[in-house]
Amino acid sequence: MRSKFHLGGALKACVIAAVVFLMAEMAMVALIEGESPFGPPRMMAAIVMGRDVLPPPATFDLGIMMVAMMVHLALSVVLGIIWGLIHSTLGLSRWVAVGIAAVFGLLVYAVNFYGFTALFPWFEMARGTVSAVGHAIFGVALGWAYGAYVCETDEALA
Template sequence: MHTEIQAETPRGADLKAGALAGIIAAAVFMMMEMGLVAMAGQSPWGPPRMIAAIVMGEGVLPPPASFDLMILMAAMAVHFMLSIVIGVVFAKGVRRPGLAMALMAGAAVGLGLYVVNFYGFTAIFPWFAMARNAISIVSHLAFGMVLSLSYRALTR
């Protein structure tokens, strides 16, 4: 008899869908954040440098906020891994939400992440305080909503 281990928890969460939704939300977030920062007249490489500094140290922070492949790769590794974890946790906390609930849950997750990242983690990563702004709020709200809508679509 062949027994297969599934990524299903007793509550019905689809952890694979949660992880994939986290990846999708991470990609949308990063493109949106960098695009909005560029439209505001700042370097789009600033946000990845702030993320990379979590593992590489403050020495990678701008200025200059220029392109550096190693810094970008470190930022993407951190950002995507955290987003996968957030997606899996999200999957464990919800059951295939309807559209309205997905949007509300996603907005709540995004706003919660913004508060935790820019007010909680500044004790460890003080450079996050410089990104307390509308761009970060909007990008985090979008992350949460894309996460939730992606999870919803992937579990249909």
């Protein structure tokens, strides 16, 4: 059953998912791959700042982190709206939505790391399990947060 699209829910969910993703991705890169956790944000910032911000060294730089967050949040807003439209069109239950959102995250991974490498070739070096799992985590967080907002809003209206 179709449900109403909630722009506010999509925006809140995408911010939650963006933060969860970035924390998970940075932690997994450091703990599993033994690399600098600042590599992924530098790859995001390079979308607008160019290759010069790519590691090495993958150290903390406030300016690069700010640009990375702006890029990441902007892309997350687009993805949050797309997810909200998918969710409302399909009328998903909360837990089914979380599972489908994990697949959505994996599709985003495939598009980013296989489709956009022509424009951003440095994404190719980040292909792998950690990035795929990070994107699945993004999807789970997005699906859970949007579903929670929809349930809360619908219950308040009932």
